[in-house]
Amino acid sequence: MYNILIVDDEPLICRGLASLLETSGLNIQHIYTAHNGYEALDYLKMENIDLLITDIQMGAMSGIELMQQAKIIKPWVQVIVISAHETFQYAQLAIRLGARDYLIKPINSEQLLNSVRHVLLHMDRPALDQAELISDLREHFRMEQPMPRRTEILNELLEQGQPGKDPDRIHIERENDIRLSGPYLAMVKIRLDFNSGAKSPIVQEKDARLLQYAVLNIVSELLDKEWDHHSFYSQSQDVSIVVQWDEAGYGDSSADKVNQLEMIGRSLHFNIHKFLGFQCVVGISQILKGREFLPELNDQVNKAIVWNREHKDHHVFYFGDFKWGSFGEDPSEEDLVAQNNLIVERAHEYIHANFAQKGLTLNEVAQKNHVSPNYLSYLFKKNTGTNLWEYVIKLRMEESKRLIQNTDLRRYEISERVGYESPEHFSKIFKKYFGISPSEMKK
Structure with a gap:
């Protein structure tokens, strides 16, 4: 059974959608509602949310920002966006961030139920074990890399400047055979470990190519149409992705590009492990301007992947998280x-200095420490044994308990002082944490 979170700053819409889903007969366990992005983030951090249904315009935090934060916290969360605006730019960005659907208000009941039903059925799709998967791939797919000439050229570009490479010939073939205009470029590299599954057989080389092909299909499903990219085989068990932006696309500041790349990396890792049954390590480069930096980007993703040797239980690494220049x-x-x-x-x-700040996010804590949210979250849990946001909530709850027991402040005043937008939401978090309401504790 699935948990669904509905987010809209209009309470009537939240209640209406929740009522519709409660009586739909779908396989739903809990439906949570939130009236702004910050309340929604608390539910995402504290509950096992499978599907997020969010409005796109909600004051302090937009639905786009919420999607970005949600994907950092739980990259597997599915999203349906609802909006009063039939704006192509909003729809395009929502789909690029992984939204499964974009519905226009007023919401058609049947359309919403069909969309939710489709998402839940997709989540229900069982993963084949590796032997079944290889058998299925043998039956339906050729082993050859799609567009082998393009793959050859892209790999030559990554090695440009190395001994034996003719830059003039590569330049001509690049212009003729592939569309790599940039000028802003980044790389994501997936290093596959076909024998890492609990029940994985030893994979033969010919079957490894089939599994790489399956990985390319996952890449295509996640990135196609909404991301300008090239995905291809590189080295023996790697799949590489070159992502590019033109000046207009890169200048759009509505979404942080590095966070988006990390979101892609975590989603790729999750889906490869879920549907193909083996582990992988994902390296992510910085974003550089100019095609001549492709070899540098390739070097960065390879260095990022190396950090898996130090962090065996972590699988997505961004080059910029590691202070290479310090050594x-x-x-x-x-x-x-x-x-x-x-x-x-x-x-x-x-x-400790900012836990009571309204709207505090993991992203903000990470930015102040010049590290990605993904890596900070991992390190914090590894070093302290506590999830970072659970630690923030612990500090807020301990402070609110102190204020309840030692002051005459009212509930809304305490809620304000510990960083919550609404007293009602504060009370929900308080009761979940302590098992009793603020008024019961006061007594």
Whole structure:
């Protein structure tokens, strides 16, 4: 059974959609409602939300911002966007961020139910075990890499400047055979480990190619149409993706590009593991301007992937999270531990100073520490044993308990002081945390 979160700043719409879904007969366990993005983030961090249905314009935090934050917290969360605006730009960005549908208000009941039904059925799709998967791929797919000439050229571009490479010939073939205009480019590389599943057989080389083909199909499903990219085989068990933006696309500041790339990386890892049954490591480069930097981007993703040796339980790495310039040579294990401890220590200090701030997000804590939300969240949990946002809630609840027991402040005043937008939402979080309401604790 599934949990659904409905977010709209109009309470009547939230109640109407919740009532419609409650009587739909769909396989739904709980329906939560929130009236702004910050309330929604608390539910996403505290509950097992499977489907997010969100309005796109909600004051302090838009539905687009909420989607970005949701995908950082739980990359597998499915999203349906509802909007009073039939604006192509909004729809395009929502789909690019992974929305499964974009519905225009006033909402047609049957249309919404069909959309929700489709999303839940897609989530129900069972994963084949690896032997069944390979058998299915053998039956339906050729082993050859799609567009092998393009793959050859792209791999040559990644190695441009190395001994034996003719840059003039590569330049001519690049212009004739592939559309790589940029000028802003980034790379995502997926390093596959076909034998990492609990029941995985030893995969033969010919079957490894079939599995790579299946990975390319997952990449295509996640990125096609909404992302300007090239995906291709590189090295023995890698799939590489070159993402590009033109000047107009890169200049659009409505979404943080690095966060989007990390969202892609986490979604790729999740879907490959879920549907193909083996692990992978994803490396993400910085964004550089100019095709001549493709070899540098390739070097960055390879270096990012290397960090999996230090963090075996983490699978998505952004090159910019690691302070390569801080070390004259390859960092020692002691250097890495010291660097990671410093990141967590600074995050601790920032959270203690700002936990009562309204609208505090994981993204903000990460930005203040010059590290990605994905890596900060992982490090914080690894070093402290506590989820970062659970730690924020703990500080808020302990402070609210102190204020209830030692002051005459009213509920709405305490709610304000510990960072919540509404007293009602504060009371829900308080009761979930302590098991009793604020008024019961006061007595």
